[in-house]
Amino acid sequence: MIGLGTLAAGGIAALAWALQPAIAPIKTTTHNAQLVSQGQRIVALGDCMVCHSSATGLPYAGGLPLRTPFGTIYSTNITPDPETGIGAWSLEAFRRAVRHGISRDGHLLYPAFPYIHYTRMTDQDIEAAYAYLMSRTPVRYTPPTNELLLPLRFRPSLAFWNLLYLHPGEEPAAAVATxxxxxxxxxxxxxxxxxxxxxxxxxxxxxxxxxxxxxxxxxxxxxxxxxxxxxxxxxxxxxxxxxxxxxxxxxxxxxxxxxxxxxxxxxxxxxxxxxxxxxxxxxxxxVQLPHPAPLQPAIPSQLHTTEGATLFAAACASCHSASAPMSTTGKRPSLALSHSVVGDNPANLIQTMLGGAPWVTQSAVYMPPFADVLTDEQIVSIAQYVRVDIGKRPPWPELSSKVAQARKEIHP
Missing domain, CATH: 1.10.760 (Cytochrome Bc1 Complex; Chain D, domain 2)
Structure with a gap:
């Protein structure tokens, strides 16, 4: 059992973590071009733009909804706008946020911001990331208010979570021989x-x-x-x-x-x-673990795939059949090799069929969304056909309810 002394010590530590002072704002900051260039690399490796940019907003201005089991958290503005972003943050304030999950004004940040991992960054990488972000064009934008369960709106409660999962400070470099x-x-x-x-x-x-x-x-x-x-x-x-x-x-x-x-x-x-x-x-x-025996092929069942085969031929075969130009000359992988098809979880195939894969200039991968074209029943039929006849795996159980849930939550 945990003794009263341990609980008391934990409570005191949590209280100390929760009561953090504000760090004074700064007026301006300048950085050399080499540090800014290095910071661009660090920020890309840290995926900062991925979370801190909404679908309709400007890069790094925040507003992306991050859905959690406890509600929705909207990412913050990390452009150097002094009022709605981090323009008034010193390097000291930025480092404290990265290492300890504490904002400049002293409030605790939600761990949707992965400070439990960023805390391991080197001081040099933190300074470079800061230099790059502070060199960006300021964007005046305030993200929506978080939509969380009532107890979690009380940020000091995060101090107890930090005691369990945050171990601040960069890790010492390991000795290497080759x-x-x-x-x-x-x-x-x-x-x-x-x-x-x-x-x-x-x-x-x-x-x-x-x-x-x-x-x-x-x-x-x-x-x-x-x-x-x-x-x-x-x-x-x-x-x-x-x-x-x-x-x-x-x-x-x-x-x-x-x-x-x-x-x-x-x-x-x-x-x-x-x-x-x-x-x-x-x-x-x-870090690969010993892998289990290879998956055994399933015997295709026409009970699950007759309608799916017809729908696949009409909606999917022009790109995904073995003889399609995308497969023969574009060298796209067969669906039979995709984890989305042969894995135990149908989530990724459902999400792809409903939402597609939008066209972006950095990638030649594109797939139109079918949420407005196919019914849930048709999505299920195609998915089971792809799973059984192409992937040679047993049908997914309870697929109808999973498709309906995905459409309700992600593609209403």
């Missing part, structure tokens, strides 16, 4: 700190803390974030080179295309030096 070790160590740093990959690819417990099964798979905004430790157990085992290409381009000819939240991540990684992405891929491939 170039390969050095690359893996660099990749670990990028994955654990800047990339904060565990924020999505790790299951969260009931109070929003990451489980001990790091990178073992999670979910974000209705999408599955698959385990990163079982890539060698895929239908076609991943290699470091394939993973590098996927992370840099959003497409792997052997596995599929990045969609949903991951697509935005690959867009940012396309902007950083290749050696950074190589390091990330090397580290992830170094």
């Amino acid at each position: 170039d390969s070790d050095r690359q893996i160590a660099r990749g670990r740093y990028l994955v654990d700190s800047l990339g904060h990959c565990a924020s999505c690819h790790t299951e969260l417990n009931p109070i929003g803390g990451e489980s001990k099964t790091l990178l073992g798979g999670g979910s974000v905004d209705g999408w599955e974030a698959p385990a990163l430790t079982t890539l060698v157990g895929a239908k076609v085992p991943w290699t470091a080179k394939q993973l590098e290409n996927y992370l840099r381009t959003g497409l792997s000819a052997e596995h599929g295309a990045a969609k949903g939240p991951m697509r935005a991540v690959t867009e940012r990684l396309s902007e950083v030096p290749r050696e950074d992405v190589q390091a990330i891929a090397s580290y992830i491939m170094s």
